[in-house]
Amino acid sequence: MPAPSDRDAAPSQRGGVPSAPANAAHWDEHFSAFCAAFGGAVALRREEPLAAKTTLRVGGAARIYAEPASVDELQVLVRAAQTRGVPILMLGRGSNVVVPDEGVDALVVALTHEAWARFEPRADGSVQVGAGLRLKNLCGLAAKAGLAGFEFLEGIPGNIGGALRMNAGAMGGWMFDVVESVQLMSRNGAVTTLAKAAMHVDYRHCAELHDAIALGAMLRPAARTEGDAVARQIDVYRKKRQESQPREPSAGCIFKNPPGSSAGRLIDECGLKGERVGDAEVSPVHANFIVNRGRASAADVLELVRRIRARVRQARGVDLQPEVLLFGKNWEDVL
Ligand SMILES: Cc1cc2nc3c(=O)[nH]c(=O)nc-3n(C[C@H](O)[C@H](O)[C@H](O)COP(=O)(O)OP(=O)(O)OC[C@H]3O[C@@H](n4cnc5c(N)ncnc54)[C@H](O)[C@@H]3O)c2cc1C
Incomplete structure (x- = not known):
């Protein structure tokens, strides 16, 4: 990694x-x-x-x-x-x-x-979406329009811009699986469209969007469907999440999965579920989630991240890397 x-x-x-x-x-x-x-x-x-x-x-x-x-x-x-x-x-x-x-x-x-929440199916089968469209609304609108292929994004609480930047993924799919092209603005204000093939995308990362701002994207659904098959699949994924993820405020998975392994399992095996700094807690439901029990500070979260990393490194020899971003800062500077 x-x-x-x-x-x-x-x-x-x-x-x-x-x-x-x-x-x-x-x-x-x-x-x-x-x-x-x-x-x-x-x-x-x-x-x-x-x-x-x-x-x-x-x-x-x-x-x-x-x-x-x-x-x-x-x-x-x-x-x-x-x-x-x-x-x-x-x-x-x-x-x-x-x-x-x-x-x-x-x-x-x-x-x-x-203005940023556009969802516009095109005659050629593609869908133009704005960067501010919530993934939840993408799934709902696609289901209504009988467009299959976006269901895996159900339950990821981001919008299109954040999902492109993070190449968000779940249930075996990645955001860029359904992207044809991205409209973006560079830091000098120039607007361009990049085809997926011209972009450098990997696990929870899109290189071009490190600097540039995503304005929107052209998405390609997998298929057109009749009836409520899409809505039913969305329900299946929603239930799966409800059963496996905590309800308290969180930022989703805190650490990236090391290649061939699971960060959550490693943290769990180190007995860290329920570990707490102030109101920041390793979720007893899913060990790769840090939840805010009410009045946690960022300092509490950072201290818990350090503690988890130290314990997993000591017990299992694995250096867990944060998946969550420290807004405006580098993790290296605080870990
Ligand atoms: C309960 C829960 C479950 C989650 N489950 C998943 C999951 O299954 N899979 C998964 O991958 N993630 C998951 N996440 C994490 C998160 O939802 C995703 O990473 C999501 O894509 C982030 O989108 P966001 O809009 O919230 O972005 P933010 O968190 O606001 O921002 C993330 C990054 O994107 C950048 N960014 C935002 N908008 C733009 C833009 N328009 N142009 C360029 N850069 C931009 C920000 O600067 C930042 O660097 C989960 C989070 C929670 C809380």
Whole structure:
């Protein structure tokens, strides 16, 4: 398994991209400049709390936060951020991130506006979707339209943008199994479409979306179906999840599965189910989930991650690598 590398770093921490100033006055200055540039056209907020925008519900605020309503608005934002040297971090449904307690020194952009939630079946059988479309809605709309092939995504609580970036997968399928092409915006605002064959995709990673922003994708369903076969398959997958995954807030699987092995099984075999730091707990239901029992902090989660890794390394000689991203930071810097 590849070790976590520079590719998983936030833009602010990679070579060549200017670091953002850390102090409040500088961020006030950026904020005022953005507000002046957009004249109120883009919803912008300063020190926007992020915990409630994530499924784990921990962490601090975004120095600046924006919800653009169109490609044009996003483009203006991206170009202004580049000019001012402000790093941009995309936030999908926040289901694969741990937000640090101190928040993130970045412009956090979320494609939550309904304009990003397109679902448009085409005459040639493909489906155009927006990056902000929830996977749950993709599954529901596809079932209604009699389009089979997306059912495996049922229960992954992300949107299309996050699922493309993570190449989300379940039940033996991967997001990129159903992708034909992706529309993306580079960090200088240029919009392009890349065919799947031109993209570099592997386990929980899409190289092109490390820097670029996914705007949408052309998906290819496996088949057209009659009746309620798709809905029934979705129900099967939903039940499977309900039986095997915890209900409490979490960020899904915390660690990647080592090749040929299961992170959850290794953690379980080390007797770590129920292990707790503050309100962060290794789920007694599924050992690869850290759940928030109510008032966990990101620091609690990080300490539990360190403890799990140390125990599994000591007992089994395996270095577990986080699957969940530390938003705006590198895991190497905190582990
Ligand atoms: C209960 C539960 C079950 C889960 N089950 C699964 C599972 O079965 N399989 C699986 O693979 N994952 C699973 N996950 C993890 C998570 O749901 C997926 O990784 C999902 O694809 C993340 O999507 P998101 O929209 O929440 O992205 P976020 O968590 O918000 O972001 C993830 C990454 O994508 C980037 N990103 C977001 N939007 C864009 C965009 N438009 N363009 C470029 N980059 C972007 C972010 O910057 C970040 O780097 C689960 C999580 C939970 C809480």
